[in-house]
Amino acid sequence: MKLTRSRRAILVIGFAAVFPWAGHAESLAIRNCTWCHGVSAHGYSPAPGLAGQRREYIQNQLKNFSEHTRDNPFSRLYMWGATANLSPATAHGLAFYFSTLSPQAANDGNRELEAEGRSIYQLGMPDSNTAACVVCHGPNAEGVGEIPRLGGLAYTYLKRRLEQWGEGYHAAARPPMPRIASKLSANQIEALASYLSFVK
Ligand code: HEC
Ligand code: HEC
Incomplete structure (x- = not known):
């Protein structure tokens, strides 16, 4: 995937608006993620x-990756390395930055x-006495506090996440x-993964 020069410029400008004190290293941090x-x-x-994910949730996940408690195959392969040298301050800044971007279904x-x-x-599923997702994830699947936004996430990602809990990953x-x-x-x-992929 290639970043065009103008897109890079937009990222840098967007970041500078959020973190006016941020220097070169910080905009590089964003680019590493995007x-x-x-x-x-x-x-x-x-x-x-x-984009539009809950700040608290992103921060929690970055911690889980760096502590290796989010341990499914793609997390091991991609996110353990990406968070290995992330300082708490940078993780906080990145979580804040991404939470302010507009999500897209x-x-x-x-x-x-x-x-x-x-x-x-x-x-919900009254037969199995399970709470409806809406109770925690919100009427438009936008999330609240540490509970993540689900609306608009990709079908393949949601399906994998829901399957992997049953496979014993994410022990923590x-x-x-x-x-x-x-x-x-x-x-x-x-x-569920189909429905949520269409939620705006
Ligand atoms: C080499 C590719 C790669 C890089 C670089 C990368 N990520 Fe990821 N990230 C992934 C993949 C793949 C997943 C999905 C893991 C899974 O399937 O559970 C992921 C998952 C995540 C999640 C979990 C999202 C959720 O909804 O639970 C967060 C948060 C995240 N990344 C943040 C970041 C940040 C911040 C950076 C930059 C410091 C970054 N990523 C860099 C590939 C990458
Ligand atoms: C009692 C509250 C509660 C209910 C009910 C609930 N969730 Fe969650 N959900 C959470 C919390 C808290 C997390 C974050 C877990 C973490 O920090 O790792 C989460 C995380 C998720 C994630 C991971 C999102 C991501 O970005 O990786 C998915 C997918 C999810 N829930 C789907 C559902 C679905 C589908 C339902 C209904 C069948 C549901 N949840 C019901 C509280 C709830």
């Missing part, structure tokens, strides 16, 4: 979108499963996601 996450941080498979799910996904998201993940994900069937995961 190389994989996309120039506008809207995601570039397999890296998820970061990936729109890569299956439209035929959208209605089923919306129903599980909004109403906070409750309640390992338990909730374990109640979802393969079809329900596909429906």
Whole structure:
């Protein structure tokens, strides 16, 4: 993936507006991330979108990567290295910066499963006594506090994340996601990932 000169300039200007004190090293830090996450941080498979993600959540994940507690294959391969030398101050600045960018829906799910996904998201699964996703992730899947935005993330990423809790990864993940994900069937995961990929 190549960054054009003008895009680089926009990134640097955008960053300078957020961190007027920031020097060369800080804008380089952003570029290190957008190389994989996309120039506008809207995601570039397999890296998820970061634009509009919750600041607290991004910071928590950066800590989990650097402490190796987020341990699924792509995290090991890509994010353990990317966070190895990140100072807490830089991690904080990056989390803040990405949280201020506008998110964009990936729109890569299956439209035929959208209605089923919306129903599980909004109403939950009364049969398995599982709370509806909306209770924590918000009416428009925008997240709140440390609870992440899900709206607009890529189908492939959401599906992988929901499957991996059941496969035993993210041992240190906070409750309640390992338990909730374990109640979802393969079809329900596909429906939820489809629906969420279309949410703006
Ligand atoms: C070499 C590619 C690469 C680079 C460089 C990179 N990332 Fe990532 N990042 C990924 C991939 C791939 C994932 C998905 C991991 C997974 O599947 O769980 C990811 C996941 C993340 C997540 C978790 C998002 C979520 O929704 O849970 C955050 C936060 C993140 N990266 C931030 C950053 C930041 C900040 C930087 C720059 C310091 C950065 N990344 C650099 C590839 C990269
Ligand atoms: C009781 C609150 C709660 C409920 C209900 C809940 N979640 Fe979560 N969810 C969380 C928290 C907290 C996290 C962050 C976990 C972490 O920090 O690692 C999370 C993380 C996630 C992630 C990871 C996002 C990313 O960017 O990697 C996905 C995907 C997800 N939840 C999907 C769902 C779905 C689908 C449902 C409904 C079936 C649901 N959640 C219900 C609290 C909840």
